[in-house]
Amino acid sequence: MVTFVTTNPGKVHEAQEYLDTPVEQLDFDYLEPQADSLAAVAAHGAREAYRHADEPVFVDDSGLTVDALGGFPGPYSAYVEDRVGVERVSRLAREETDRSAAFRCVVAYCDGTGFAATPEPVDRERRGQDQAADERAGATTDEQVHEGNDGSGAALSVKLFEGVVPGTVVEPRGEGGFGYDPIFEHAGQTFAEMDTEEKNAVSHRGRALAKFAEWYASVDR
Numbered sequence: 547m548v549t550f551v552t553t554n555p556g557k558v559h560e561a562q563e564y565l566d567t568p569v570e571q572l573d574f575d576y577l578e579p580q581a582d583s584l585a586a587v588a589a590h591g592a593r594e595a596y597r598h599a600d601e602p603v604f605v606d607d608s609g610l611t612v613d614a615l616g617g618f619p620g621p622y623s624a625y626v627e628d629r630v631g632v633e634r635v636s637r638l639a640r641e642e643t644d645r646s647a648a649f650r651c652v653v654a655y656c657d658g659t660g661f662a663a664t665p666e667p668v669d670r671e672r673r674g675q676d677q678a679a680d681e682r683a684g685a686t687t688d689e690q691v692h693e694g695n696d697g698s699g700a701a702l703s704v705k706l707f708e709g710v711v712p713g714t715v716v717e718p719r720g721e722g723g724f725g726y727d728p729i730f731e732h733a734g735q736t737f738a739e740m741d742t743e744e745k746n747a748v749s750h751r752g753r754a755l756a757k758f759a760e761w762y763a764s765v766d767r
């Protein structure tokens with residue numbers, strides 16, 4: 547059993563489709579730090595969540611990064627969606643010649659033990675695509691081990707898994723989905739024009755969860 551610390555039951559349902567072990571939801575709204583990377587936010591969240599739950603936990607953090615805007619809105623995606631709105635983000639991005647963007651999701655796992663760095667990429671098939679998108683946005687790569695201080699002098703390790711889906715910012719199209727879906731085009735369709743199955747098959751969250759599930763199934767505990 548592993549605990550997904552999130553306020554969103556839909557995400558728990560999606561995670562269960564990837565993991566062989568039962569996934570329990572813990573509805574705990576940890577404080578997110580102001581940081582310029584999703585990885586830093588997720589790693590902090592995983593440590594907070596682990597201290598709160600005192601059992602193996604994972605959290606996720608996701609957002610849209612627009613290359614020409616230095617990765618904006620990135621970790622501020624929820625705040626910007628709320629205060630500015632996705633149409634205005636679309637207009638801002640469409641003023642640029644290069645409208646490349648990516649949806650990113652970082653899953654962060656913490657169980658109070660240390661982790662060896664993964665020598666092989668967890669997801670070889672998608673590695674090239676992810677790397678290209680990572681390089682464009684200058685983002686953190688996946689499978690890192692972040693050491694953090696839990697205040698007691700002991701380091702608390704977090705294992706990170708990043709899923710990236712590259713695309714382009716367009717004028718809003720489509721009725722489905724949520725958030726930035728209508729302004730994000732991937733392979734000719736916006737995420738809001740795809741049905742749930744189509745979107746889940748390519749989504750950043752699915753890619754991060756698949757990597758996490760593969761690693762989780764492979765480690766002895």
Ligand code: IMP
Nearest residue numbers: 607608609610623624627724725726727
């Ligand atoms: P969270 O990681 O679920 O808190 O999402 C952070 C922000 O990114 C929110 O503004 C979401 O609307 C947006 N976001 C995350 N995933 C997606 C997605 O799959 N489609 C559209 N927007 C997303």
